[in-house]
Structure formats: C-alpha cells, structure tokens
Amino acid sequence: MSSEDPDRPIIYPLIHPTQFVSPFALLDSLITVARRVSYHHNTSPVHRLILRNVSRRVSLLLAFLEQISTIHSPALLALSDLFVTLQKLEVTMRACARRGATLHTLMKSARVADDLRVSTRAIVTALDVLLPTRAFVLDVDEEEAWDLARLVADQSARASFSTDLSDRRAFDDVVAIIAGFERRVSPDEVALRRVLDRLGIRSWADCVAEVSFLETQIGCEGSGEAKLLSSLAGLMCYCRVLLFDCYECRKTAHRTDNDNDNGVCAIEDLRCPISLELMLDPVTVSTGQTYDRASIKRWMRAGNLNCPVTGERLASTKLVPNLTLKKLIRQFYPKSSKPNPDPNPIRSREDSEAMRMTARIPRRCG
Incomplete structure (x- = not known):
C-alpha cells in the first residue's frame, strides 16, 4: 500500500483478486500483508489491547501460510476472501496509528471494535472452509501447520473486542x-x-x-x-x-x-x-x-x-x-x-x- 497523505481522509484501497489470479502470487501477497498486520499492534496509542490480540492471531496465521506449498483451485476463493480481510485489518490498524488521527480514533472506538470484530469473524469463516477439506485444497510442509490454523480459528471465534479501560x-x-x-x-x-x-x-x-x-x-x-x-x-x-x-x-x-x-x-x-x-x-x-x-x-x-x-x-x-x-x-x-x-x-x-x-x-x- 502506498503511504497515506496526512492531509487526506482515511480511505480503504482494497485489492480484490480475480478468479484468474495465480495461486502462488496470491499466497505471496497473503504472506506479505499478514506480516505487515502482525507488526502494527505497537504503533497506535489507543486500542492497544484489541490490536495486540488481533496481531497475535495473525502472526499464527502467518506461520500457517508460510507452510503452504501447493494451492488447489477449490481453496482460491477462501484464500482470496482471506486476502481482502487481512487488507481491511491493515487499513484499520493504519487508521488507528495515523499521526493526527488519535483523538478521532478514540471517539470512534465502537466503530473500530466493530471493524476488527467483522474482519476477525471473516478469518474464521475462511478457515472453516479450508480446515474440513484440508487435504484436498492445500498441501502444507508440516502437519503441525494445520494445528496452527485450527488454533487461529478457535481463538478468533472466542475473541473479545471490548474497548480498553484506559x-x-x-x-x-x-x-x-x-x-x-x-x-x-x-x-x-x-x-x-x-x-x-x-x-x-x-x-x-x-x-x-x-x-x-x-x-x-x-x-x-x-x-x-x-x-x-x-x-x-x-x-x-x-x-x-x-x-x-x-x-x-x-x-x-x-x-x-x-x-x-x-x-x-x-x-x-x-x-x-x-x-x-x-x-x-x-x-x-x-x-x-x-x-x-x-x-x-x-x-x-x-x-x-x-x-x-x-x-x-x-x-x-x-x-x-x-x-x-x-x-x-x-x-x-x-x-x-x-x-x-x-x-x-x-x-x-x-x-x-x-x-x-x-x-x-x-x-x-x-
């Protein structure tokens, strides 16, 4: 994503993969955006607890994505949805960390929590599609990677998005x-x-x-x-x-x-x-x-x-x-x-x- 102009309103420049996207290009893009999301939790003075929990789950998801060696066509739709979701998470985190937008972000606490909740639930949905048919849609280098994916799904399904007390x-x-x-x-x-x-x-x-x-x-x-x-x-x-x-x-x-x-x-x-x-x-x-x-x-x-x-x-x-x-x-x-x-x-x-x-x-x- 290009750097944001500090004098422009927050926008959501999302990329939606087409059905013709290369599986390997999609995987590389997923890993790239997941890495960025996993590093964002310490850049915002507000919503630190929620952002830290989300980043921790995305870090586990990243470990899973890095173990994928082959993507079969039935998995493309779920992974494309996951890619869009991770972009939304990144934009929300960028908005929280944006210099000059701190007070605005604080007063939008309910909206920030809702955005993070919706994105996290979308991650669960994508994994729920992949996990039951895992052997038929993805090949992974380590069997333990599937345990990571299940852990992400379970933690995300139980996640709380209450605003920090402070x-x-x-x-x-x-x-x-x-x-x-x-x-x-x-x-x-x-x-x-x-x-x-x-x-x-x-x-x-x-x-x-x-x-x-x-x-x-x-x-x-x-x-x-x-x-x-x-x-x-x-x-x-x-x-x-x-x-x-x-x-x-x-x-x-x-x-x-x-x-x-x-x-x-x-x-x-x-x-x-x-x-x-x-x-x-x-x-x-x-x-x-x-x-x-x-x-x-x-x-x-x-x-x-x-x-x-x-x-x-x-x-x-x-x-x-x-x-x-x-x-x-x-x-x-x-x-x-x-x-x-x-x-x-x-x-x-x-x-x-x-x-x-x-x-x-x-x-x-x-």
Missing part, C-alpha cells in the same frame, strides 16, 4: 470536557493532561496535526458527525494554547532574539489570537483586533457577534484586510504556506465556546 476513561473525559464547553465551563487542566497523555499528544505540533486531520474530515462527514469533529478540533486548539503555548513561546523567543536584533518581526506578533498560528490572511475587525481571516470567519459563522479577545460586540461584520501586517509576514516568513481556505460552515456550539475560551487564555510567556 480508552473508555479517556473517551468519557473528552465527552465531559466537550459538554463543559457547551455550558461555558473551562475544562480541568488535570483532565486535559490525562487525555493527552493517553493519546500520546505531547507537543504543539501534535495538536496541530490533530486539528489539521479533524478539519479535513469535517467536509467528508454528515452534519451531525461534522459538529462532533468541529468540537474535537476546538478542544485540540484549546489544549494547544493552554498546555503548550508557554513551551513553544520560549522556543520561539530563543529562536527570534537574534532575528529581532536584525529588525525581523517576532512571530508572536504575527499569530492569530484565536488559532495561535501565523496569520496568513490577516484582517481587522471593528474593535481594532486583527485575526486570521479563516479563524474569525469560522467564529462568526458559529453565530458569535462579539470580539473574541475584548468581548465587545462587533459594530460590523466587515473584515478589513491588514495589508501592512500581511506584507510583514510575507517579508519575514516567506516560507509560510498559502492561506487556509474558508472553513466548512458546519460548526458546533462547543467548538465556538472552545474558540472563545482559547482566545482569552492569558499568554504566560513574555
């Missing part, structure tokens, strides 16, 4: 935090850190990756799902500023001291008060505050008619381009990317409140 706790924490946003209650910092530690999110860059992924998913889901995703994006923006702002500011201050001596504008002066990202299309609102166009439009589309920083009601929703600031950004930070496109208009109230709280978090670094 994942359930993190899930509940996220739900409670988002509900707090709706009530305009600031999240408990201890709970935030507990969630991020569980998800393996330990830096500003990790939060940015999560927000970027969630934003790409919003346009691919229905309105109900998009609102949840926007709430999660708001949560990550809030965490990024509250928990990592001070650390990143110190790094930036250290990096830009010499720049300032040479007349270069400090990056802190060029960040949007809402997103804390470099303003690529700065605009000024009626209160005199400047924001990145994408962030303030997202704020207004959520129904907010007050300034995020000052709290004053906006006399007008007109956005005036700040050409001077934009010129400075282009001059001193020419490697900045193109301006973000307008965000999807489907946003949640929780996301709006998270943005409001984010904009008002005191900056703790000078």
Whole structure:
C-alpha cells in the first residue's frame, strides 16, 4: 500500500483478486500483508489491547501460510476472501496509528471494535472452509501447520473486542470536557493532561496535526458527525494554547532574539489570537483586533457577534484586510504556506465556546 497523505481522509484501497489470479502470487501477497498486520499492534496509542490480540492471531496465521506449498483451485476463493480481510485489518490498524488521527480514533472506538470484530469473524469463516477439506485444497510442509490454523480459528471465534479501560476513561473525559464547553465551563487542566497523555499528544505540533486531520474530515462527514469533529478540533486548539503555548513561546523567543536584533518581526506578533498560528490572511475587525481571516470567519459563522479577545460586540461584520501586517509576514516568513481556505460552515456550539475560551487564555510567556 502506498503511504497515506496526512492531509487526506482515511480511505480503504482494497485489492480484490480475480478468479484468474495465480495461486502462488496470491499466497505471496497473503504472506506479505499478514506480516505487515502482525507488526502494527505497537504503533497506535489507543486500542492497544484489541490490536495486540488481533496481531497475535495473525502472526499464527502467518506461520500457517508460510507452510503452504501447493494451492488447489477449490481453496482460491477462501484464500482470496482471506486476502481482502487481512487488507481491511491493515487499513484499520493504519487508521488507528495515523499521526493526527488519535483523538478521532478514540471517539470512534465502537466503530473500530466493530471493524476488527467483522474482519476477525471473516478469518474464521475462511478457515472453516479450508480446515474440513484440508487435504484436498492445500498441501502444507508440516502437519503441525494445520494445528496452527485450527488454533487461529478457535481463538478468533472466542475473541473479545471490548474497548480498553484506559480508552473508555479517556473517551468519557473528552465527552465531559466537550459538554463543559457547551455550558461555558473551562475544562480541568488535570483532565486535559490525562487525555493527552493517553493519546500520546505531547507537543504543539501534535495538536496541530490533530486539528489539521479533524478539519479535513469535517467536509467528508454528515452534519451531525461534522459538529462532533468541529468540537474535537476546538478542544485540540484549546489544549494547544493552554498546555503548550508557554513551551513553544520560549522556543520561539530563543529562536527570534537574534532575528529581532536584525529588525525581523517576532512571530508572536504575527499569530492569530484565536488559532495561535501565523496569520496568513490577516484582517481587522471593528474593535481594532486583527485575526486570521479563516479563524474569525469560522467564529462568526458559529453565530458569535462579539470580539473574541475584548468581548465587545462587533459594530460590523466587515473584515478589513491588514495589508501592512500581511506584507510583514510575507517579508519575514516567506516560507509560510498559502492561506487556509474558508472553513466548512458546519460548526458546533462547543467548538465556538472552545474558540472563545482559547482566545482569552492569558499568554504566560513574555
């Protein structure tokens, strides 16, 4: 499988063997994908227990596949189905381990468990076809290999797909935090850190990756799902500023001291008060505050008619381009990317409140 673009939604690029596939080519492909699946269980910070159990069974299945010396035609259909199933397992595991998708994967725990359950049952079905007629459909080098196949079938049939306890706790924490946003209650910092530690999110860059992924998913889901995703994006923006702002500011201050001596504008002066990202299309609102166009439009589309920083009601929703600031950004930070496109208009109230709280978090670094 080709590597995934981190800015694209998760897809399922499955290969379905035809009836004319070479038995040996099919076997080689089965062994290759089984090896990849067996190595994936340690790459995801969530669903570790389920993924580890699935990978262990696939490792036993791999040992069986490596002992096959001849495939007779009656076995091709079952092995083709097994090949498709192993691909589905690999895609699910890749999705769980994908950088930036950790929070999304946690909130999709039920779906992940269902996907793994269905794929595991499909492995059992394929083996149930092969085992009763084993001497007539496959030749294996060692008789013990059939015992491995039976062990995989038996273990898979009895497999449990309950969500890890630590994942359930993190899930509940996220739900409670988002509900707090709706009530305009600031999240408990201890709970935030507990969630991020569980998800393996330990830096500003990790939060940015999560927000970027969630934003790409919003346009691919229905309105109900998009609102949840926007709430999660708001949560990550809030965490990024509250928990990592001070650390990143110190790094930036250290990096830009010499720049300032040479007349270069400090990056802190060029960040949007809402997103804390470099303003690529700065605009000024009626209160005199400047924001990145994408962030303030997202704020207004959520129904907010007050300034995020000052709290004053906006006399007008007109956005005036700040050409001077934009010129400075282009001059001193020419490697900045193109301006973000307008965000999807489907946003949640929780996301709006998270943005409001984010904009008002005191900056703790000078």
